[in-house]
Amino acid sequence: MAELDELRTFIAAARIGSFARAARQLNLSPAMVGRRIQGLEQRYGATLIERTTRSQRLTDAGQAFLRRAEAVIEATEALGDWGEGGALTGRLRLSAPTTLGIRRLPPIIARFTATHPGVIFEMSLANRRVDLVAEGFDMAVRIGDLPSSSLVARRIGTYRFVCCAAPEFLARHGAVQHPTDLARCRCVLNLNIVPRNRWSFIDAAGETLTVEVAGGFEIDNDEAQRMLAIDGAGVVYLPRDLVEDDIAEGRLVPLLADWQLPTMPIHTLHPSRHFVPRRVSTFIAALAESFRGD
Numbered sequence: 001m002a003e004l005d006e007l008r009t010f011i012a013a014a015r016i017g018s019f020a021r022a023a024r025q026l027n028l029s030p031a032m033v034g035r036r037i038q039g040l041e042q043r044y045g046a047t048l049i050e051r052t053t054r055s056q057r058l059t060d061a062g063q064a065f066l067r068r069a070e071a072v073i074e075a076t077e078a079l080g081d082w083g084e085g086g087a088l089t090g091r092l093r094l095s096a097p098t099t100l101g102i103r104r105l106p107p108i109i110a111r112f113t114a115t116h117p118g119v120i121f122e123m124s125l126a127n128r129r130v131d132l133v134a135e136g137f138d139m140a141v142r143i144g145d146l147p148s149s150s151l152v153a154r155r156i157g158t159y160r161f162v163c164c165a166a167p168e169f170l171a172r173h174g175a176v177q178h179p180t181d182l183a184r185c186r187c188v189l190n191l192n193i194v195p196r197n198r199w200s201f202i203d204a205a206g207e208t209l210t211v212e213v214a215g216g217f218e219i220d221n222d223e224a225q226r227m228l229a230i231d232g233a234g235v236v237y238l239p240r241d242l243v244e245d246d247i248a249e250g251r252l253v254p255l256l257a258d259w260q261l262p263t264m265p266i267h268t269l270h271p272s273r274h275f276v277p278r279r280v281s282t283f284i285a286a287l288a289e290s291f292r293g294d
Helices: 002-016 019-026 030-044 060-080 098-103 105-115 167-173 179-184 222-230 240-248 278-291
Strands: 049-051 056-058 090-096 119-125 139-143 152-159 161-165 186-190 198-202 208-212 214-219 236-239 264-270
Touching: 002 019, 002 030, 002 049, 002 060, 019 030, 056 060, 090 098, 090 278, 098 105, 098 119, 098 139, 098 222, 098 236, 098 240, 105 119, 105 278, 139 278, 152 278, 161 240, 179 198, 179 208, 186 222, 186 236, 214 222, 222 236, 222 240, 236 240, 264 278
Parallel strands: 090 119, 090 139, 186 214
Antiparallel strands: 049 056, 139 264, 152 264, 161 236, 198 208
16 A cells, blocks of 8 residues: 555656645645655666756656556556446546536535545636646546547536626616627626637527627636626626526626527546546536536
8 A cells, every 4th residue: 555655646746747746736745755756766776756956857767667657556446446336436636617616516526425425526626727647637627619639528518608797787887788889888807718808699690799898807717707797897708607696686687688698518528548437437427417408
């Protein structure tokens, strides 16, 4: 078991490229990371990682050792998943976007862990696209079109948006009858949308109209945009999941009901390996079932 811990520590340090960041991921001290890797180097009589005060790099021996270490850990996890009827166990490291991770995933995870109490979830919420392999994640949930990669992707749902504002804002500034009316409105811009100042709408004929918007707010956090909208600061273009309760309770009013907004696909991703831990494949299936019909 101790040697497996050393191997996992070496893999994390090699993938991430930093003892300090590997230590944070593994909940260890940097000194413990160094001792474990030094223990491997002494045991196998080879320098695996060369370090300076500014950087580190894998030696040729380290690169070969990394491939074998990953094979050993993968085989060990396969043994843990032995048998179709066995209980699911182990840690599942998941990366997801902030709003989806707050609004949609918790009830799915709660149901999953009620059925599979041996699975420990470690979920990181961020709108950046993490490097699954380098940062040691088992899987990710991603919104939007995916670049070509070696990762295995599965589409599980559709992400929908709504353009809305507070009743007080509309009382002060007037109704929005057409997307071009947004040019005279103060809008709250989302830094996670590229470009941030161009909002698209689709008419009844399926034609897309893109309008340029502006305002005194540019924010990378959906929840902050929501609160500004509720307080009457401006018009927002946000995920429907985030504001559906506000719309139902009258705090926000959807705009431009005759127009549709573009949607984005929701995918799961996991590293392309011959063996996928059963806890990962089972959770992906649970996600797909929960998002069915979106």
